Amino acid sequence: MWSGILRGVLVSVLFGIVLFVLIPVHVPRPAFIPGFAPPPDMWPRTVSIAGIVLGLIVAAMAWAGPVARPVPDPEKQPAGAVGLPVLVGRFALVVLAFALFVVLVPLIGFVLAAILLTATAILLTGERRRLVWGAIVAVALPVALALFFNSALGTQFPKGPFSAFLGF
Amino acid sequence: MKRILTGVATAAALVAGAAQAQAQDYPDQAITLVVPYGPGGASDLAGRALAETARDYIGQPITVLNKPGAGGMTGAGFVSDADPDGYTLLLARVGMALTPAVNPQSTVDWDAYTFLGELEASPMILAVKADAPYDNAEDLVAAIKENEGTMTYAASGATAIDGFTVQALLSDSGMDPLTAATLVPYKGGGELATALLGGHVDFLAISAGSLMPHIKSGDMKPLMVFAPKRMDDLPDVPTADELGYEQAGQITGWSALYGPKGLPEDVTAKWDEVLAKVAEDETWLTLAERRGSISTVGERDMAEYAKQQYDLFHALAKKFGYIQ
Amino acid sequence: MMNDILLALQAVATFENFLIMAAGIWGGVVIGAIPGMTGTMAVTLALPFTFYMQPVPSILLLVALYKGSTYGGSVSAILIKTPGTASAACTALDGYPLAQQGKAGKALNMALYSSVIGDFISNLSLIFLAAPLAILALRVGPPEYFMLMVFALTAVAGVSGNSLLLGLVSACMGLLLATVGEDMYGSFRFAMTNDMQAGLAVAPVLIGLFALPELIKLIVFRNPPKTEPMKLGDNRVSGREFRASLKSILRGSGIGVILGAIPGVGPASAAFFSYGEAQRSSKNAANFGKGELEGIAASESANNGACGATMIPLLALGVPGDVITGVMLGAFMIQGLTPGPLLFQTNIHEIYMLFIGMMISSVLLFGAGKVTMRMFSYVAEIPPTLLTSVVLLLCLFGIYSIANSMFDVTVLLALGVVGFGMFLLDIPAAPFLIAFILGPMIEENMRRALAISRGDASVFLSSPITWIFAALILFVIAVTFRREVAKARHRKADRA
Structure with missing residues (x-):
């Protein structure tokens, strides 16, 4: 029950932030739009209000009683007995890896950053046996993709300090 | 393998070098031409035609790289922020001068570039549906006055070039450009043309390329042309200037080639040389004619023209009340 | 006329043309099947080549790429739960569960048959019904468009899985995210950085929402989805299964043709519309989203049904409905041909050639689909730990090269995290995507209609087309409500 209420409240709060914080600041109303035509903030406001109401209904229904017998989702069961902190830690590592990729691209180039991200991702999935294949995917594939996109579409990927002698 | 590639490259460079009087370093790799609008439109076609002609x-x-968004400013900003090495260039449109002139939120100034040269003029046409009861611009203007703001026109946005064509006409006719007719925003030439064909709006004034097919098939009536001179395809349709519309007469569409600010001398010199050849290229001229444009390569000093366009739109925006 | 057709047939049936079309179709299927590469990319890429080709083959090449990529999107949707194109999003809902049950071959075949039939019907309607459909399409103004798109949005009810409420929450999130960027009047919304002024593109949102959460799930739970090995006997679609889905295929094709003919609607909306419709009327409604062949049939017949039909407004009126037909219009003009009613008088020979070529390409689509299916079936052999990383790489490179934009890549990664969060909260992703794609069309047409009517809301009930859709929308709401009530009662009885 509590998780259901929490979920509903979370949804309402998210839409509430959009409605009360983001829209007033980030959706300006140009003066030249005629009075009878709906202004730019009309639609986002409508949708946010709908979202808040829906979130409250979700919470209220969870309060009224579990809608469905909680069926444990097999996809949400960790393999092996690990605690919640480990799961949260793994998730934090993924987000960190994604963020680092975006930060690193302008510094070390797209291809090198992609190699690092892929290698991290493969290791994070717990893969330890097929490391040779992992290395091939992490190193050879990005280089091949960069060459392919460069020749087929002429895409220029962001270059880093090592690009001069590595060629990418 | 690498040796073969180098050999091929050297051979290619030699051939290219022989064609020119002197050998230069620029360019030694592929050039990216950014088109700041989506694929398939008039600017995309102009960009691809230039890419195909100039490569030789x-x-x-x-x-060609399409980077649409924010009225062309996304692609324009990408180029003006790029390294000024001559390998990232911009197919500039009238929007590059218009948007900074009318929109204080605009992110790229009109002169944040190196101006390499003008490419083409693309006329705009004021048109109504074939069965509309107006046969000339004066009739339409009279009807707009009579209907007191209830007539509708389609445009890409209030401060887009195809909105300014109509607003300048309204202003020239002594009406309030913002309220005398109702603007209905659509995205892109195809949607705009469909809105008029389906009778969902009463008139519009957009680029010729999107309208010519419907004018030729007799589904639309051209009333006036926004261009310095009459179009070859429409010899009987007067220009705004001929009809005495002073502000509307100065508005027209154009394309130009820009680069990031501070391009080195050898790059600008190279492009001067290339554009001079493009100007007389048979393919370039045919493709321009087919998309409803007039090639103007090398006819004007682009920096001066861009400044003049910016001033024009800035003055209009103030007059219309978009900016103080 | 017979003579004209024979002459055209002779002109089309050259080895070179076959080669061009086969390459186009097959290239399209492969590009569509690779996550991160889109049909628009394929068509724009081919445009410069058409400058040097004869008019008809050049258009046929572009059409072939378009059709191929629309089908190809279903291959990755079924095999790795990552729709290669937005129009295959609903295909993933049923295709991937089937693949997990060891029936990937069956799902792929059903997708192919539905695509080819949809494509074929689409070609026939282009040839025989272009004029009336084009007239109908022109009558669809902002109010009609608005009602039509609201009705398409009711498909959300069909893709919400266990909870309609959470599906609606998901749809609201999609509607909101779609408003980021330039407003139709020229101001900006939620543009906190300069990049955001351009808004969020469909491809990074689609891929981020569908592909990346799989990787994050694997990393966090280390519990790869159980996939049964493909069973030999389960690769073919049996006659009975085909007959059971035939109604959905034909209806999907019809929906695709009619919606495709309306400029701006496109294959994705048609597929959502058709899936929602099939789910509502099917005897197996409860099995939708769990591996129902009929769901694949409905979605795939509609998206390919819309492909050929997008040529109707292009050829008959000279107006492009979407980016891809916009590129085709460009290709026509470059060739000195002007699409529109005049083309049928001045260039009837080319028109016949085009029609014949499109019929041939339906057959080629079948062959290309079969070949690609076999190529990609090895995907199932790759261990998930490596496969998810391969998909990540393909997405990173593909999304970056659409517009050389790191912003798009950032959106991709951020949406992956959002998608994982939604998975944790049991909020389904499909309604988000449907709303993200339909939202702008709904909002813009509502505002256009109100601008034209000067704020009078009765404009939304001003024509027979709007009445029909208003009635349909009410009907769907009533049916959905009844079904939800019945479900709630059922659960109560279960618990008691």
Whole structure:
């Protein structure tokens, strides 16, 4: 029950932030739009209000009683007995890896950053046996993709300090 | 393998070099031409036509990259922020001068570039549906006055070039450009033309390329042309200037080639040379004619023209009340 | 006329043309099947080549790429739960569960048959019904468009899985995210950085929402989805299964043709519309989203049904409905041909050639689909730990090269995290995507209609087309409500 209420409240709060914080600041109303035509903030406001109401209904229904017998989702069961902190830690590592990729691209180039991200991702999935294949995917594939996109579409990927002698 | 590639490259460079009087370093790799609008439109076609024509003269492939969004400012900003090495260039449109002139939120100034040269003029046409009861611009203007703001026109946005064509006409006719007719925003030439064809709006004034097919098939009536001179395809349709519309007479569409600010001398010199050849290229001229444009390569000093356009739109925006 | 057709047939049936079309179709299927590469990319890439080709083959090449990529999107949707194109999003809902049950071959075949039939019907309507459909399409103004798109949005009810409420929450999130960027009047919304002024593109949102959460799930739970090995006997679609889905295929094709003919609607909306419709009327409604062949049939017949039909407004009126037909219009003009009613008088020979070529390409689509299916079936052999990383790489490179934009890549990664969060909260992703794609069309047409009517809301009930859709929308709401009530009662009885 509590998780259901929490979920509903979370949804309402998210839409509430959009409605009360983001829209007033980030959706300006140009003066030249005629009075009878709906202004730019009309639609986002409508949708946010709908979202808040829906979130409250979700919470209220969870309060009224579990809608469905909680069926444990097999996809949400960790393999092996690990605690919640480990799961949260793994998730934090993924987000960190994604963020680092975006930060690193302008510094070390797209291809090198992609190699690092892929290698991290493969290791994070717990893969330890097929490391040779992992290395091939992490190193050879990005280089091949960069060459392919460069020749087929002429895409220029962001270059880093090592690009001069590595060629990418 | 690498040796073969180098050999091929050297051979290609030699051939290219022989064609030119002197050998230069620029360009030694592919050039990216950014089109700041989506694929398939008038600017995209102009960009691809330039890429196809100029590659033979510059000796390197030119890759067209569509970067649409924010009235062309996304692609324009990408180029003005790029390294000024001559490998990232912009197919500039009238929007590059218009948007900074009318929108204080605009992110790229009109002069944040190196101006390499003008490419083409693309006329705009004021049109109504074939069965509309107006046969000339004066009739339409009279009807707009009579209907006191209830007539509708389609445009890409209030401060887009195809909105300014109509607003300048309204202003020239002594009406309030913002309220005398109702603007209905659509995205892109195809949607705009469909809105008029389906009778969902009463008139519009957008680029010729999107309208010519419907004018030729007799589904639309052209009333007036926004261009310095009459179009070859429409010899009987007067220009705004001829009809005495002073502000509307100065509005027209154009394309130009820009680069990031501070392009080195050898790059600008190279492009001067290339554009001079493009100006007389048979393919370039045919493709321009087919998309409803007039090639103007090398006819004007682009920096001066861009300044003049910016001033024009800035003054209009103040007059219309978009900016104080 | 017979003579004209024979002459055209002779002109089309050259080895070179076959080669061009086969390459186009097959290239399209492969590009569509690779996550991160889109049909628009394929068509724009081919445009410069058409400058040097004869008019008809050049258009046929572009059409072939378009059709191929629309089908190809279903291959990755079924095999790795990552729709290669937005129009295959609903295909993933049923295709991937089937693949997990060891029936990937069956799902792929059903997708192919539905695509080819949809494509074929689409070609026939282009040839025989272009004029009336084009007239109908022109009557669809902002109010009609608005009602039509609201009705398409009711498909959300069909893709919400266990909870309609959470599906609606998901749809609201999609509607909101779609408003980021330039407003139709020229101001900006939620543009906190300069990049955001351009808004969020469909491809990074689609891929981020569908592909990346799989990787994050694997990393966090280390519990790869159980996939049964493909069973030999389960690769073919049996006659009975085909007959059971035939109604959905034909209806999907019809929906695709009619919606495709309306400029701006496109294959994705048609597929959502058709899936929602099939789910509502099917005897197996409860099995939708769990591996129902009929769901694949409905979605795939509609998206390919819309492909050929997008040529109707292009050829008959000279107006492009979407980016891809916009590129085709460009290709026509470059060739000195002007699409529109005049083309049928001045260039009837080319028109016949085009029609014949499109019929041939339906057959080629079948062959290309079969080949690609076999190529990609090895995907199932790759261990998930490596496969998810391969998909990540393909997405990173593909999304970056659409517009050389790191912003798009950032959106991709951020949406992956959002998608994982939604998975944790049991909020389904499909309604988000449907709303993200339909939202702008709904909002813009509502505002256009109100601008034209000067704020009078009765404009939304001003024509027979709007009445029909208003009635349909009410009907769907009533049916959905009844079904939800019945479900709630059922659960109560279960618990008691």
